[in-house]
Amino acid sequence: MPDYKFDNADKLPPYIFSQINEIKSKARSDGQDIIDLGMGNPDQPTPDVVVDKLIETVRNPLTHRYSQSAGIPKLRLAISDWYSRKHGVDLDCENEIVTCMGSKEGIAHLSLATLSSEDSVIVQSPTYPIHSYGVVIAGAKLKSIPLKSNLDDFVNDIETAILSSVNKPKMIILNFPSNPTTQSADISFFKRVVDIGKKYDIWIIHDLAYSDIVFDGYKAPSILEVEGAKDIAVEFFTLSKSYNMPGWRVGFCCGNEDLIKALKKIKSYLDYGTFTPIQVAAIKALNDCDSEVDKICNMYKSRRDELCEGLNRIGWPIEKPLATMFVWARIPSKYEHLGSLEFSKLLISKSKVAVSPGAGFGADGDKFVRFSLIENEQRIRQAVRGIKNILGS
Ligand SMILES: Cc1ncc(COP(=O)(O)O)c(C=O)c1O
Structure with missing residues (x-):
């Protein structure tokens, strides 16, 4: 029997994001329309x-x-x-x-x-x-x-x-x-x-x-x-x-x-x-491509505005970030006890929105989730409507 001790690989914990990806893929293969605001993977074509x-x-x-x-x-x-x-x-x-x-x-x-x-x-x-x-x-x-x-x-x-x-x-x-x-x-x-x-x-x-x-x-x-x-x-x-x-x-x-x-x-x-x-x-x-970069930046700004204004409207207070393609959001107090992984699972099952659990970025992130701005404004509005369902109830 070969030795199954793989020192370097064993040092790495299971990737939290893959748990969310699996749940997202399963929901999608069941025919659900999941809005993916998870990975920081730009959705637009290269210039x-x-x-x-x-x-x-x-x-x-x-x-x-x-x-x-x-x-x-x-x-x-x-x-x-x-x-x-x-x-x-x-x-x-x-x-x-x-x-x-x-x-x-x-x-x-x-x-x-x-x-x-x-x-x-x-x-x-x-x-x-x-x-x-x-x-x-x-x-x-x-x-x-x-x-x-x-x-x-x-x-x-x-x-x-x-x-x-x-x-x-x-x-x-x-x-x-x-x-x-x-x-x-x-x-x-x-x-x-x-x-x-x-x-x-x-x-x-x-x-x-x-x-x-x-x-x-x-x-x-x-x-x-x-x-x-x-x-x-x-x-x-x-x-x-x-x-x-x-x-x-x-x-x-x-x-x-x-x-x-x-x-x-x-x-x-x-x-x-x-x-x-x-x-x-x-x-x-x-x-x-400086002008293309400006356009890409403007696109993220408009998505940021849509998401932050939408979340604020439904009672999830979020400050608009000055940079990046993300919104880092503190988990609403009523769900804080769940921690970021369980809360992210809840967002997929009840709101049909995939996000990244903050714990995937270190224990200090566990009170937060990260939204990536990788879907368009209309999809972001749809995401906000889905999230409203769990905030109100
Ligand atoms: C802060 C930061 N650094 C590096 C990377 C990796 O980027 P690359 O595609 O160049 O490997 C990412 C990707 O999400 C990132 O967020």
């Missing part, structure tokens, strides 16, 4: 110019060979132009940029490349699962710090955690605008974080996935805008969200040379890079 570029490029057989794991040079150039245009940040294409097969892959492999069982890592909680589980897979210890609505208090808590650690944490992983909480930060927050990183010699990893999906005049800063951030920080971005390219698997990591070198190295052992035609199409997206 035509990007698809056309892929088709044109894929016809060239030279592009069918192994690609480059760190990213083809012209894609790295497009990334550096994107950073300069959007954030006023200059990057060296050779040493400060690596492309990833989606940012999730990069985040996980950066942890694997840099951490050992001696290390601990500070992660905000709740957060997007790979921020924590990348650390767990790498065998390092997690120090989850609960997010606070006042980010100054949150940074103070980070500093307290550092000072009270027996072994100083090696890394801090952050994500603003945040999935799932939608919380947004301004540049003064990142200045404080960089100061802390430098003061205590701790690496900072920032995930900027939602920087393009911002509303009401808010502009999401990059941590790399802080002077000297590159001494200790890298940042991830993804084309999945604001370019409607989730299935394409294109992301990138930029900033500190040593961290980039470590990620490049481990990736050079593990992959041959995203298929070249996809990388070429990604160049088109980054260079020529």
Whole structure:
């Protein structure tokens, strides 16, 4: 009998979201119309110019060979132009940029490349699962710090955690605008974080996935805008969200040379890079799709308004988030005792709406559910009507 102890896989708890997915699929196969506001999986097509570029490029057989794991040079150039245009940040294409097969892959492999069982890592909680589980897979210890609505208090808590650690944490992983909480930060927050990183010699990893999906005049800063951030920080971005390219698997990591070198190295052992035609199409997206990104952002704004105003109308008080494709909602008090998984099940069975239980993002999320804005306004109105049924009764 083979040994069924699989150390790394066994470290990972069952994925809470798959329980909801199973219930949703079962309800759908029973013929029920479930409105899916669960996974952060954009529903709209990739811009035509990007698809056309892929088709044109894929016809060239030279592009069918192994690609480059760190990213083809012209894609790295497009990334550096994107950073300069959007954030006023200059990057060296050779040493400060690596492309990833989606940012999730990069985040996980950066942890694997840099951490050992001696290390601990500070992660905000709740957060997007790979921020924590990348650390767990790498065998390092997690120090989850609960997010606070006042980010100054949150940074103070980070500093307290550092000072009270027996072994100083090696890394801090952050994500603003945040999935799932939608919380947004301004540049003064990142200045404080960089100061802390430098003061205590701790690496900072920032995930900027939602920087393009911002509303009401808010502009999401990059941590790399802080002077000297590159001494200790890298940042991830993804084309999945604001370019409607989730299935394409294109992301990138930029900033500190040593961290980039470590990620490049481990990736050079593990992959041959995203298929070249996809990388070429990604160049088109980054260079020529700013107006498409604006349209995508406006679409999420209108869905956000529909959902938040609808929920407020039926007696579920929700503040409109300033960023992301999500609404993070505290479970109404009458259902709080259920916890987020049971409440999400109730939403599917009684309201015909699928959401993500907050507990899937860490125990600190259990009083919340996350709505993804991945259905249109009419479907969102239908969802609100379904939810009204359980709030009133
Ligand atoms: C904060 C955050 N980072 C990274 C990702 C992963 O994106 P990608 O498709 O680039 O792997 C997601 C996806 O939901 C996310 O919410």
